[in-house]
Amino acid sequence: MVKVAPSLLSADFGNLEEEIHKLEAAGADMLHFDVMDGVFVPNLTFGAPVIKELRPRSRLCFDTHLMVKNPEKMLASIAAAGADIITVHAEAVTHLDKALDEIRSLGCRAGVSLNPATSERVLDYVLDKLDLILVMSVNPGFGGQSFISSQLEKIIRIKEMIAGYDIELEVDGGINCETAPDCVRAGADILVAGTAVFATDDYAANIQALRQY
Numbered sequence: 160m161v162k163v164a165p166s167l168l169s170a171d172f173g174n175l176e177e178e179i180h181k182l183e184a185a186g187a188d189m190l191h192f193d194v195m196d197g198v199f200v201p202n203l204t205f206g207a208p209v210i211k212e213l214r215p216r217s218r219l220c221f222d223t224h225l226m227v228k229n230p231e232k233m234l235a236s237i238a239a240a241g242a243d244i245i246t247v248h249a250e251a252v253t254h255l256d257k258a259l260d261e262i263r264s265l266g267c268r269a270g271v272s273l274n275p276a277t278s279e280r281v282l283d284y285v286l287d288k289l290d291l292i293l294v295m296s297v298n299p300g301f302g303g304q305s306f307i308s309s310q311l312e313k314i315i316r317i318k319e320m321i322a323g324y325d326i327e328l329e330v331d332g333g334i335n336c337e338t339a340p341d342c343v344r345a346g347a348d349i350l351v352a353g354t355a356v357f358a359t360d361d362y363a364a365n366i367q368a369l370r371q372y
Contacts, residue, residue, distance in 0.1 A: 160370060161339075161343050161347060161348065161349065161350055161369075161370055162188035162189065162348060162349040162350070163186075163187060163188055163349075163350050163352060163356070163366045163369050163370060164187070164188060164189045164190065164191040164222050164329070164349055164350065164351045164352070165182050165187050165190060165191060165351075165352060165353065165356040165357070165362075165366070166191040166193060166331070166351050166352065166353035166356075167179075167190060167191065167192055167193070167205075167353075168191075168193045168204060168353050169353030169354055169356065169357040170357060175209070175213060176213065176216050179213060179216060179217045179219070180216070180217075181362055182219075182356075182362055183217055183218070183219055184363070185362035185363035185365075185366055186363055186366050186367070187219060187356075187362075187366060188219070188220070188349070189219050189220035189221070189222045189243075189244075189349070190217065190219050190220070190221055190222060191222045191224060191331070191351045192205065192210060192221060192222065192223045192224065192242075193224050193226060193299075194206055194223060194224065194225050194226060194227060194233075194237070195226045195227065195300065196226070196227035196228060198227070198228045199226055199227050199228040199248065199250075199251050199299075200226045200299050200300030201300050202300050206233070206236075206237075207233065207236040207237050207239070207240040208240070210223065210237065210240040210241055210242060211239075211240035211241060213241075214240065214241030220243045220244065221241055221242050221243045221244070222243065222244045222246070222329075222349075222351075223237055223242040223243075223244060223245050223246065224246045224270075224272060224293065224331070224351075225237070225245065225246060225247050225248070225251075226248065226251075226272075226299050226300065227248075227251060228251050229251065229252070229253070230247040230248070230251055230252055230258065231247075231252060231253070231254075231257075231258050231261070234247075234258065234261050234262055234265060235265060238262070238265035238266065238267050239265075242267055243267060243268060244267060244268040244269075244270055244290065244291055245262045245265075245267045245268070245269065245270065246269075246270030246271065246272050246291060246293050247259075247262075247270070247271060247272065248271075248272045248273075248274065248299075249271050249272070249273055249277055249281045249282075250273075250274055250277055255271065255281070255285055256284070256285055256288065259271070259285055259288040259289065260288065263288065268290035268291060269288060269289055269290050269291070270289065270290060270291035270292065270293055270329070271285065271289060271291075271292055271293070272292075272293035272294075272295060272299075272331075273292070273293070273294055273295060273313070274295050274298065274299065275295055275296070275297070275298060275307050275309070275310055279313055279316055279317045279320060282317070282320065283320075286320065286321065286324055286326070287324075289321075289324070289326050290325070290326060290327065291326060291327045291328075291329055291349075292317055292321065292326060292327075292328050292329065293329045293330075293331055293351075294310055294313055294314055294317065294328070294329070294330050294331070294347075295310070295331055295332050296310040296330055296331065296332035296333055296334070296338075296342075297331075297332030297333050299332075304332060304333055305333050306332060306333030306334070306335075306338040307332070307333070308341075310330070310332075311341055311342070311345045312345075314328065314330060314342065314345035314346050314347060315345045315346060317346070318345065318346030327348040327349055328346055328347055328348050328349070329347065329348065329349035329350075329351060330342045330347045330349070330350055330351065331351035332351075334350045334351060334352040334355055334369065335352070335354070335355040335369075336355065336368050336369065339352075339355075339369045350369055352369055355368075355369060356369075
């Protein structure tokens with residue numbers, strides 16, 4: 160069954176502890192933290208201090224997505240804050256191979272994210288160092304965007320690339336009850352969803368609606 164990772168970008172920032180408790184009770188598989196720096200993407204969100212504060216308050220996997228320039232500078236602090244998965248953007252890191260080694264040395268699972276215009280071929284020489292690949296199906300930086308359908312072919316190609324590897328394939332952006340089935344059929348293991356999960360107060364029903372495909 161596909162996993163659902165609610166994006167806290169769409170949560171009530173004034174009540175994050177309450178929100179994560181509700182998501183946990185609703186059956187979320189992991190929590191997705193979009194860390195933004197205002198440089199690689201236009202917005203600013205939370206960083207290591209917020210992750211550290213929330214870590215004791217949830218048993219769920221903390222899936223941290225670094226939408227930042229030069230993410231190497233914050234790997235140690237994000238890991239120390241309690242991240243389980245650290246995903247960096249191929250477009251934002253200078254030495255991808257080195258960064259993935261560092262993430263794993265810090266005791267976290269290592270992921271790479273690809274923007275819509277980035278080819279999956281950048282992964283060719285780091286597949287043995289990956290635990291997760293995140294396909295962005297919108298341009299990163301804002302919630303509530305529409306799904307870019309061209310990314311379905313990329314998901315299919317990546318699924319073929321990672322056959323035989325212990326790598327999960329995650330999709331983020333424009334995920335809802337209409338786009339989720341296509342992503343799952345293409346090979347997605349994890350769906351990151353913000354608006355679709357937080358659209359109503361019934362988080363359990365919203366999460367189940369994404370899973371039923």
